[in-house]
Amino acid sequence: MQIVARCPKCDAALPVEAGARADAIRCGRCGREIPLSWSDDVAADRAVDRCPICAGTDFYIRKDFDPKVGLAVVVVGALVSAVFYWFGRDLIAYSILAAAVFVDLIVYGRLTDVTVCYRCHAEFRGAYRRTAPSFDLHTADVLELEYERRVGRR
Ligand SMILES: [Zn+2]
Numbered sequence: 776m777q778i779v780a781r782c783p784k785c786d787a788a789l790p791v792e793a794g795a796r797a798d799a800i801r802c803g804r805c806g807r808e809i810p811l812s813w814s815d816d817v818a819a820d821r822a823v824d825r826c827p828i829c830a831g832t833d834f835y836i837r838k839d840f841d842p843k844v845g846l847a848v849v850v851v852g853a854l855v856s857a858v859f860y861w862f863g864r865d866l867i868a869y870s871i872l873a874a875a876v877f878v879d880l881i882v883y884g885r886l887t888d889v890t891v892c893y894r895c896h897a898e899f900r901g902a903y904r905r906t907a908p909s910f911d912l913h914t915a916d917v918l919e920l921e922y923e924r925r926v927g928r929r
Pocket residue numbers: 782783784785786787802803804805806807
């Protein structure tokens with residue numbers, strides 16, 4: 776399992792390999808030491824049951840999607856179709872625009888799910904079984920506040 780932890784102090788993204796079961800990681804940006812505590816299921820890539828960074832047990836699932844890639848596809852499609860539109864080829868222009876949106880949907884649909892910790896925003900990627908529910912804004916509000924108080928950001 777591949778984990779991207781968020782530094783509680785400066786929010787830097789810190790990649791962690793779960794199999795190594797390191798006791799702690801140090802933030803490369805601000806130098807803060809972040810203690811880790813591994814559950815057997817996380818270390819063995821079976822399930823995400825307890826967050827190694829904040830010890831939270833509340834997670835949600837989201838698509839592992841980079842919005843910049845999706846936007847680039849649509850922007851390029853729009854530019855190409857604008858050229859055809861300029862030359863009076865409306866049908867081709869609309870087809871290209873539709874194709875760009877379609878490609879976007881395919882890319883989006885084939886993406887795997889990533890599990891995210893509500894409290895510390897750590898991301899978990901691997902072959903483990905997805906069990907977390909989808910995102911809930913109310914849960915996020917409550918748990919983020921609790922975590923930020925705990926690490927002293929509020
Ligand atoms: Zn940091």
